[in-house]
Amino acid sequence: MNLTLKIWRQKNAQDKGQLVDYKISDVSPDMSFLEMLDVLNDGLVEKGDEPVAFDHDCREGICGMCSLYINGEAHGPDRGVTTCQLHMRMFKDGDTIFIEPFRAKAFPVIKDLVVDRSAFDRIQHAGGFISVNTSGNTQDANAIPIPKHDADRAFDAATCIGCGACVATCKNSSAMLFVSAKVSQFALLPQGKVEAAERVLNMVEQMDHEGFGNCTNTGACEIECPKGISLENIARMNREYFKASIK
Amino acid sequence: MAKSALLKSSIGKKYWMALTGLFLCLFLVGHLAGNLQLLFGTQLQFNEYALFMTTNPAVKILSYVTYISILFHAIDGILLTIQNKKARPIGYAKNNAGANSAWASRNMAVLGTLILIFIATHMVNFWAKMHFTTMPLQKITVEAQPGATQDFYLTSGWGQDKFIPVQSVDGENIVLDGRDFYYTKPLKVKFAEGYKDLHTITIEFFKDPKWGLAFTIFYVFSMAVLAFHLLHGFNSAFQSLGANNPKYTPAIKVFGKGFAIIVPLLFAIIPLYIHFFK
Numbered sequence A: 001m002n003l004t005l006k007i008w009r010q011k012n013a014q015d016k017g018q019l020v021d022y023k024i025s026d027v028s029p030d031m032s033f034l035e036m037l038d039v040l041n042d043g044l045v046e047k048g049d050e051p052v053a054f055d056h057d058c059r060e061g062i063c064g065m066c067s068l069y070i071n072g073e074a075h076g077p078d079r080g081v082t083t084c085q086l087h088m089r090m091f092k093d094g095d096t097i098f099i100e101p102f103r104a105k106a107f108p109v110i111k112d113l114v115v116d117r118s119a120f121d122r123i124q125h126a127g128g129f130i131s132v133n134t135s136g137n138t139q140d141a142n143a144i145p146i147p148k149h150d151a152d153r154a155f156d157a158a159t160c161i162g163c164g165a166c167v168a169t170c171k172n173s174s175a176m177l178f179v180s181a182k183v184s185q186f187a188l189l190p191q192g193k194v195e196a197a198e199r200v201l202n203m204v205e206q207m208d209h210e211g212f213g214n215c216t217n218t219g220a221c222e223i224e225c226p227k228g229i230s231l232e233n234i235a236r237m238n239r240e241y242f243k244a245s246i247k
Numbered sequence B: 001m002a003k004s005a006l007l008k009s010s011i012g013k014k015y016w017m018a019l020t021g022l023f024l025c026l027f028l029v030g031h032l033a034g035n036l037q038l039l040f041g042t043q044l045q046f047n048e049y050a051l052f053m054t055t056n057p058a059v060k061i062l063s064y065v066t067y068i069s070i071l072f073h074a075i076d077g078i079l080l081t082i083q084n085k086k087a088r089p090i091g092y093a094k095n096n097a098g099a100n101s102a103w104a105s106r107n108m109a110v111l112g113t114l115i116l117i118f119i120a121t122h123m124v125n126f127w128a129k130m131h132f133t134t135m136p137l138q139k140i141t142v143e144a145q146p147g148a149t150q151d152f153y154l155t156s157g158w159g160q161d162k163f164i165p166v167q168s169v170d171g172e173n174i175v176l177d178g179r180d181f182y183y184t185k186p187l188k189v190k191f192a193e194g195y196k197d198l199h200t201i202t203i204e205f206f207k208d209p210k211w212g213l214a215f216t217i218f219y220v221f222s223m224a225v226l227a228f229h230l231l232h233g234f235n236s237a238f239q240s241l242g243a244n245n246p247k248y249t250p251a252i253k254v255f256g257k258g259f260a261i262i263v264p265l266l267f268a269i270i271p272l273y274i275h276f277f278k
Ligand code: HEM
Pocket: A215, A216, A217, B014, B017, B018, B019, B020, B021, B022, B024, B025, B028, B070, B073, B074, B075, B077, B078, B080, B081, B108, B109, B111, B112, B113, B115, B116, B229, B230, B232, B233, B234, B236, B237, B238, B240, B241
């Protein structure tokens, strides 16, 4: 396949940045999207140009590090995949592909397509944990009976990999899907109930403080989320927040 | 521990959007029930309803809750929208939003602002007239005997009443605004303050030779805007309030879509009927 890429290039956080056109030929439909960018970068390095900076780590859809807004969608046009799992067979010969960084005030661009998502870490620090005794006599978690239904939903919420596609996709740059997944994975389990009220209040406060937008319930996040995190989690967080507020 | 912020936090603001929005949905049902009397009721029934709506103390309290809800909903909605715009200072060169969300859900602020403009013009055209101007009163001409007619203003029935006995439906000829009306019961009428004739004002408004068609089109357009606002808003409010449950949500969604289409449609039929068929 021969493709035209329109890639966002930006030297550093201060630079204004712009879209730059690149031609790339002989792209195999079996390549992953990131492999295609690797090939592009090899060519740029050979010519002595600056390679395109982009985030990645596991390249198997589990770390949440890869990002990219591809042709107007977070992680590109495929559903239920991260960019590292996106294949070039989703595109046609002769296509023009826009490749932009995730855009949000809370996710500032560091360089080219790399953005700083540490706002998510700070939200996690505000309450995305449980306090347990780790001194050696920790209780076996399986010793606590949990209804299968609750365990399944908690697990579903826990599959969030913190990639930020929900924020990038949302017209409001809202982080509600991410935060609600992190709130839900504990709210559903007995171990998480102890700190449930504090957790939701603190995490939502941090979320607002980081400059994410508000949720309009458009549902775009749920569609673009590589892990299929459901809007039900946002409703659960809204309930948890109300319960915690009137306590 | 963080203090809860039921007014200031993003989630708190959404509770208020949802509560005021759903209250306004209830208001729409009440308002529609009254308006439908323009189609299915008599002139007297409609004017009785209009008087009730402007004087009854319970309705007064409800109407203040409605004014406050509209203001709060609009201000809160605009504040949310401004915050949301600020959350993405640099937009995308290419954004395929249609792939993952409905148009209405992405344009609630535009739709809401159009509704606000409609409400403002609507209040100038009807509400302010009813509240602040001297309106024509509903008048009946009674012909007790052939040739002997007398005008009466209909009233709500307090004060000096006058009874007009009606012998038989065919024999008694009561003329009301040029149309024949038959009453089988004695008619209670009063001379002085009668019913403000909002019925006639409304009919004349939509039948105005110069502007009637434009007013009708604007009204119908605004109802379409309302339909789109509700197509997203009705169900969104339940999500905001935390009601999302695999058991009930599908039913709420179907009801919400039905509500969003049927209520504005019924509102819109009234001016269309008046303009084209009355
Ligand atoms: C009869 C009139 C109206 C009704 C019945 C109504 C109803 C609703 C409902 C039920 C919602 C969903 C709330 C939620 O997502 O939790 C909503 C959202 C919204 N409304 Fe209205 N509304 C009306 C008028 C207005 C007006 C006059 C404005 C003025 C700007 C407005 C602006 C908005 C906005 C911006 C949202 C979306 C807020 C967000 O981002 O989530 N609405 N409306």
